Amino acid sequence: MRNVDAAGLGIGDDYPPRIMGVLNVSEESPYDPSVYDEPDEAAAYVDEELIGEGADIVDVGLESANKELDVLSADEELERLDVAIETMESVSGDAVWSIETRYHEVADEALARGFDMVNDVCGFADPEMARVCDAHDVAVAKMASPPDLERPGAVDGVDAVYEALSNGGFTDKTILDPAFGRWSETATLEDDRDTFRRLREFRGYGRPILVSINRKTFLRTLAGRDTDEALPVSLAATSMAVERGAHVIRTHDVAETRDAAIIGAEFARDRFKRPGEPSVEALDVTTTREAARHFDRLGADPAEVDHAVVGVYELAGLSAEEAGALRAAMTEGGAQFVPAAGVGGPPEGSGEAASEGNTGRRGLLIGTPAAIETSKSVALDVSTPLGDVLDDVGDALK
Numbered sequence: 001m002r003n004v005d006a007a008g009l010g011i012g013d014d015y016p017p018r019i020m021g022v023l024n025v026s027e028e029s030p031y032d033p034s035v036y037d038e039p040d041e042a043a044a045y046v047d048e049e050l051i052g053e054g055a056d057i058v059d060v061g062l063e064s065a066n067k068e069l070d071v072l073s074a075d076e077e078l079e080r081l082d083v084a085i086e087t088m089e090s091v092s093g094d095a096v097w098s099i100e101t102r103y104h105e106v107a108d109e110a111l112a113r114g115f116d117m118v119n120d121v122c123g124f125a126d127p128e129m130a131r132v133c134d135a136h137d138v139a140v141a142k143m144a145s146p147p148d149l150e151r152p153g154a155v156d157g158v159d160a161v162y163e164a165l166s167n168g169g170f171t172d173k174t175i176l177d178p179a180f181g182r183w184s185e186t187a188t189l190e191d192d193r194d195t196f197r198r199l200r201e202f203r204g205y206g207r208p209i210l211v212s213i214n215r216k217t218f219l220r221t222l223a224g225r226d227t228d229e230a231l232p233v234s235l236a237a238t239s240m241a242v243e244r245g246a247h248v249i250r251t252h253d254v255a256e257t258r259d260a261a262i263i264g265a266e267f268a269r270d271r272f273k274r275p276g277e278p279s280v281e282a283l284d285v286t287t288t289r290e291a292a293r294h295f296d297r298l299g300a301d302p303a304e305v306d307h308a309v310v311g312v313y314e315l316a317g318l319s320a321e322e323a324g325a326l327r328a329a330m331t332e333g334g335a336q337f338v339p340a341a342g343v344g345g346p347p348e349g350s351g352e353a354a355s356e357g358n359t360g361r362r363g364l365l366i367g368t369p370a371a372i373e374t375s376k377s378v379a380l381d382v383s384t385p386l387g388d389v390l391d392d393v394g395d396a397l398k
Contacts, residue, residue: 001271001281004173004208006139007096007116009056011175011208013271017242017261020098020210020250021046021055025083026063039083043090051093053255057248058091059098059119060084062106071150074103081106085113098141102149104128111136119177121145121152124168134171141210141248142170143177153183156191158198162293165205175248177210178202182217192218196237199244200284204293210248211241214257231256239264245284285309288369288398306370311397315389316362323361325382326375333375335367369397 003012011018023046024035036042050058062080063072081099088097099110102122107129111118117138123145124130133140144164145152155164161178178199180192196218202209213219215230223233231253238249238257242264251257272282285291291308295301315337318326323339330337340362367375372394380387 001203001206001208004139004175006057006173009096011139011247013247013273015247017246017265018056018248019054019254019258019261020057020059020248021050021053021095021254022059022061022250022252023050023084023087024061024064025080025087026061036087037083039086039090042083042087046087046091046095047093050254051091051095054258055095055254057096057098057117058088059100059250060087060115061100074105077101077103077106078109081110081113084110088114102126102129102152104132108132108136111138117141119143122149123152123164123177123179125149127168130168130171133173137173139173139175140171141175141177142168144179145183151183153179153181154185154187155179156184156187158191158195158201161195162201162204165202170205170207175208175210176202176205177212180211180213180216180218189218189221192216193222196241198289199241199246200286200290201293203245203284204290204297206294206297208247209245210250211246212250213237213241214249214251214253235260239267243268306373307368309397310366310368311393313365313393313396314362315365317360318362318386319360319383322379322383322386323363325379326363326365326386329375329378330365330367330371332378333367333371333373335365335371335375337363337365339363365393369394372397 001013003010003014009018023042025037025042027035027037036045046058062077096116098117098119099107099115100119100121101107102120102125104126107118118133118140120129120140121143123142125145125147126149142165143153144155144161146154146164147167155161165176178195180195214234215227219233219237220226220230225233235256238260242261249257249261269284271284274280283294285308288305288309292302292305295305327337327339372390376387376390379390
């Protein structure tokens with residue numbers, strides 16, 4: 001996982017999660033508390049509510065990305081840039097300033113006048129955006145989108161989101177945003193939920209990840225809350241996103257989100273890294289789908305992906321014949337079945353043996369999907385239910 005330098009602010013696995021606070025200078029933006037059109041008022045908001053509460057980055061939106069609203073032209077966005085510049089010059093606190101735009105002309109002007117990074121909501125649909133960001137040597141957040149300047153984020157399903165992130169390539173300082181939200185007419189709430197569940201897969205690109213999940217519809221729907229009541233679910237999701245590998249959290253609720261991100265980072269898995277030659281880095285992989293993203297990035301043989309993840313499962317309620325066959329089959333297939341102490345289960349006649357869910361023999365099944373699949377045919381010769389169990393275990397690792 002490469003780190004990104006955003007005007008001196010480190011972003012990546014080697015740094016704490018970064019908080020991106022939102023300022024809108026667009027009257028059509030839907031979240032009123034972040035909308036300002038007077039530079040003095042906007043600057044006070046940034047100093048008190050964003051930087052003052054822990055924002056590392058201030059993301060300035062010149063127009064709403066709401067798909068139901070008309071798209072502004074580059075010239076129309078440029079007309080609003082003066083308010084953003086005046087605000088930035090009036091702020092006393094220190095933060096990285098990000099301009100949210102889809103146009104390279106706007107990005108170029110904003111960067112030339114003091115902005116530090118770009119948040120491209122159309123994911124390099126403008127083919128000149130990457131060149132401009134490279135020329136200014138700045139970080140750029142790239143949201144998953146089709147190559148269409150009028151359709152930010154309009155992709156459906158995890159695989160489509162993953163593929164969309166590669167549209168137009170990457171700069172050396174690209175940060176990836178998987179585009180949570182109802183950007184597409186055909187996207188479903190399940191698309192967002194599935195993308196969140198599979199967030200670790202986006203680490204397969206080896207680049208920092210930005211998530212914008214603050215008070216999003218899919219979270220509100222899960223909890224049955226409206227926007228004003230949705231802060232608690234946003235904070236829960238923030239901790240989970242950071243634990244799963246997100247590096248930047250974009251939010252309107254800076255202080256609370258910062259706390260949630262700290263908790264997520266504290267309890268995230270240790271992603272071991274050793275620099276030097278040779279170097280080593282522990283990849284955050286729990287399923288073969290996550291592993292496949294890294295295989296693809298490195299051009300490794302995809303046929304080996306079923307050997308990339310090991311699962312450990314406790315099996316119970318096995319007959320003596322099933323336990324014996326399982327142990328033999330796993331050894332043959334390259335996995336292991338380690339029986340419980342004694343004869344493979346609780347002692348016969350004990351109260352424990354007769355209790356619900358604790359009858360029969362038990363043990364630990366350890367193996368990769370490939371090893372379990374190889375062993376399945378042997379197990380099926382003894383017991384169809386045992387074969388079904390191995391099917392379920394193999395599926396759980398994919």
